[in-house]
Amino acid sequence: MLNQIEFLKTRDGSSTIYLKHLDETYHSINGAFSESLHVYIINGLKKIDKEQEQINILEVGFGTGLNALLTMDYVLPHQKVNYMSIEPFPLEIDIINKYYKEFSHLPYNTPFISHLIQSEFNKWNIIHDQFSFCLINKKLQELSDSDYQLFGENGVDIIYYDAFAPAKQSEMWDLEVIEKATQALNPNGFLTTYCAQGQFKRNLKSLGLRLESVKGPLGKREMTLAFKNL
Numbered sequence: 662m663l664n665q666i667e668f669l670k671t672r673d674g675s676s677t678i679y680l681k682h683l684d685e686t687y688h689s690i691n692g693a694f695s696e697s698l699h700v701y702i703i704n705g706l707k708k709i710d711k712e713q714e715q716i717n718i719l720e721v722g723f724g725t726g727l728n729a730l731l732t733m734d735y736v737l738p739h740q741k742v743n744y745m746s747i748e749p750f751p752l753e754i755d756i757i758n759k760y761y762k763e764f765s766h767l768p769y770n771t772p773f774i775s776h777l778i779q780s781e782f783n784k785w786n787i788i789h790d791q792f793s794f795c796l797i798n799k800k801l802q803e804l805s806d807s808d809y810q811l812f813g814e815n816g817v818d819i820i821y822y823d824a825f826a827p828a829k830q831s832e833m834w835d836l837e838v839i840e841k842a843t844q845a846l847n848p849n850g851f852l853t854t855y856c857a858q859g860q861f862k863r864n865l866k867s868l869g870l871r872l873e874s875v876k877g878p879l880g881k882r883e884m885t886l887a888f889k890n891l
């Protein structure tokens with residue numbers, strides 16, 4: 662795998678991974694850390710009511726685990742997170758370790774990355790008091806009702822939709838795939854993503870979701886939020 666990837670320094674001092682065969686990076690080259698913070702924490706986790714004690718998160722594309730680590734960093738002390746991430750192609754531990762070595766400023770919880778990577782697939786792993794983690798080792802397209810049932814009675818509060826860009830992996834932004842990702846959203850649930858592509862937004866609307874376009878991360882005019890409640 663190492664010969665298929667490169668580590669790139671992004672403009673905020675954090676790194677990203679470049680996949681040669683896809684000609685695509687895991688994060689924005691304008692700042693991996695700042696993109697993750699802006700799209701998934703400030704416009705995701707931080708939009709949840711502070712009084713809500715249990716938060717169910719579904720991530721599409723675990724990749725380097727950066728969104729999971731920042732979620733651990735920013736969850737409030739009285740809150741607990743069930744974090745389910747879908748990843749059919751998990752990165753090897755050596756690659757992940759090398760990736761975080763390149764950062765000028767690491768997430769506070771980076772030491773937990775090895776627990777996340779080495780956790781058992783397709784079941785809940787208690788990473789610490791406030792954070793349970795389930796890595797679903799399959800494609801989003803293959804996700805089944807029984808995977809969603811791992812959340813128990815409760816549905817999904819936030820979807821971190823972090824697939825490769827439509828120009829590189831268009832099928833991830835198709836109507837049926839988005840429908841699969843959003844089918845278990847709670848009445849107050851929402852999806853957040855860096856993507857602001859027109860067809861993707863029309864797909865979200867046709868599923869009955871209410872869209873909000875907000876300012877994007879560094880170097881990007883817009884990003885998208887899609888809410889279940891109208």
Ligand SMILES: C[S@@+](CC[C@H](N)C(=O)[O-])C[C@H]1O[C@@H](n2cnc3c(N)ncnc32)[C@H](O)[C@@H]1O
Nearest residue numbers: 687722723724725726727750800801823824825
């Ligand atoms: C933009 S990168 C993810 C970035 C990741 N959240 C991070 O912070 O590193 C997209 C991820 O989606 C994964 N992926 C590719 N095909 C997928 C599929 N069909 N279903 C779910 N994830 C997929 C890739 O392996 C990759 O890890």
